[in-house]
Amino acid sequence: MTRGKLLWAPALLAVLFVLSLLLPAGDLLGLARTDRTLAGAILLELRLPRAALALLYGATLGASGAAVQALFGNPLASPDITGTSGGAALGAVVAAYLLGITGPFGFAAGGIVGAGVALALLLTLAGPRAEAATLLLAGVAISALTGAATALALALAPSPFAFYDAFEWLMGSFVDRSLPQLAVAATGAVLALALLATQAGRLDRLALGEEVAQSIGDDPARTRLVVIAATAIGVGACVSICGAIGFIGLVAPVIARTWTGHHPGQALWPAAALGAALLLGADLLVRLAPLGRTLPVGVVTALVGAPIFIRLVTGSRAQLAACATWRRACRRAAWRSDGALSRSILIWTPEA
Secondary structure, eight states: OOHHHHHHHHHHHHHHHHHHHHOSHHHHHHHHHHOHHHHHHHIIIIIHHHHHHHHHHHHHHHHHHHHHHHHHTOTTOOTTTTTHHHHHHHHHHIIIIISOOOSHHHHHHHHHHHHHHHHHHHHHHHOTTOOHHHHHHHHHHHHHHHHHHHHHHHHHSSOTTHHHHHHHHHHOOOTTOOHHHHHHHHHHHHHHHHHHHTTHHHHHHHTTOHHHHHHHTOOHHHHHHHHHHHHHHHHHHHHHHHOOOOSHHHHHHHHHHHHTTTOTTTTHHHHHHHHHHHHHHHHHHHHHOTTSSOOOHHHHHHHHHHHHHHHHHHHHHHHHHHHHHHHHHHHHHHHHHTGGGGGTSOOOOOOO
């Protein structure tokens, strides 16, 4: 990461965090003139949790997205595309609506278990170094499964208003979150970021291949286990409090790797900073939009992230087509350059 971006990232996050606390300022300033105690309570108990949750959730999505992409060696991997967020939402819904666990920590535990199961299932279906098509198919299958199971759990819930209660949360929202909920999400997010930070160098070496990583002394299986556990803890805790928010974990790592010379391990902290900035900005946009109604922040991130995801998919297709063309050209050149011997001996060109 360049020195300029290293200096600008904390300053940008600080500015966005302060703006998230103060905006919209009109009602808060008017209330401060008449009742400073109430204005302070709104700032501390409503706006502070909202801004801090956006900061922590965005950082968790950015860092975990970078780690999962490095783990699978695929820029299309992210917590939402791979079904991790859907698994966390399913776990939280089962814990809250079927098991009756209403406390924030029990809610978060359900999300963590659901996210971990989804990631483990993805690793089983797609393999540790999955190709783009395999990863997408496995992620779509897991997302469809968790989405259907979440709808079924809400339909079977004792409360007839379960669907209505869960709608805004499932779309992603920071509205009316409390300090205890912030404490739960912050615990999972900080723990996840700390665990992922210990794997930065190992993820860089894993990008060279499992054999190279093992020859240096790393244990790829342990690296995968730590990344899966950290992603499940962070994403599960945040989803259980704020709902599933898509595409931050996809977009932030892709941009961050361009700042770090495409080193996946070095991109963890830049991706975390960029994810936090993107989610703080999306939440500010939701709050300042002149719509007269509440708009889920997940809608904004999807509208911004979906075109980038489509661009990544088309770019992967073009890259695969170019590789196939190159391999065919190499085979033809091998046949022509070997003269008479090439008529009887098949020269295999290694697959890329």
